[in-house]
Amino acid sequence: MIAVKQTVQMLTMIMTLTVIVTLLYEITNISPEAQHIRLKRGNLTRKPCHIEALGSDQQFYKYFRKLEYKCENLMEFGARPNKKWLSKFVCLDQPFGIRRDNCTVISFGINYEWEFEDDMDNYGCVVHAFDPTMRQLDHKRSERTTFHRLGISNIKGKRNVGMGNDFSYLEVDRYENILRSLDLLNTRIDYLKLDVELSELEFLQDVLRNSPRLLQNIGQIGMEVHHGYKGEGLDEKPPRVGSLSPTSTFPLFWSYFQELRCHGFKLIHARPNVPWHEVVWARNDEW
Secondary structure, eight states, rough: OOHHHHHHHHHHHHHHHHHHHHHHHHHHTTTTSSSHHHHHHHHGOOOOOOOOOOHHHHHHGGGOOOOOOOOOSSEEOOOOOTTTTGOEEEOOGGGOBBBBBBBEEEOOOOTTOOOHHHHHHHHTTTEEEEEEESSSEEESSSSSSEEEEEEEEESEEEEEEEETEEEEEEEEOOOOHHHHHOOTTTEEEEEEEEOOOOTTHHHHHHHHHHOOOGGGGGGEEEEEEOTOOTTSSTSSSSHHHHHHHTTOOOOOOOOHHHHHHHEEEEEEEEEETTTEEEEEEHHHHHH
């Protein structure tokens, strides 16, 4: 009996070692074809994401002129005769599934200007609006729209946020934590708006590095890209606006734009909003 028991233990050990060796072989010998990001039907696997080197400002600006999908039904929400800069474009083409009275919008950056959020509410979307700079408590603006005095960042805590010359330390949180608090971790976000005075870099860094799986639930991202912000050599004579120096936002945005493409997002709209750019990316499971 002792001999039989020892034999069984030996066979079990051999089988365990065989499984470990097989897994190690598969991990270290994965084919290039298997090293890719698949986002169809929620199947998310990793692949090396090729990032093209950024060689000039002209190359950076050219990105905004090369749309990757032509939206046939591009609608402007939030447009007002004297506030055209507040509007955001939303693609209503069939692949993106934004249906009237059945959609969810998360909007970061309000600044007391509710035109876009009110239009999305009137379209029938559930809207969660965030802005830590507004001196208002959390409240229900309407039956479908809720305001949260909270900002977006790559940490949970306080950040020095604001715009112009009005900055202060205010409450912020990560995108994943915010979705969890709203019970929306597994819910499709039809449109994610970010107009957050460069905090979009913190959002992109966090979601791409720490929770990329959440990207598969986003249909469209509308973002004001604050490239050329202070800190890029504007204090030099002459100022190096848009320089490729280590402190420039250009290389950061450039790499994040390409990583979004690796996760299935295509640029479908871009327009200058001097000195920035308003852009929209869309993601479709069939791409």
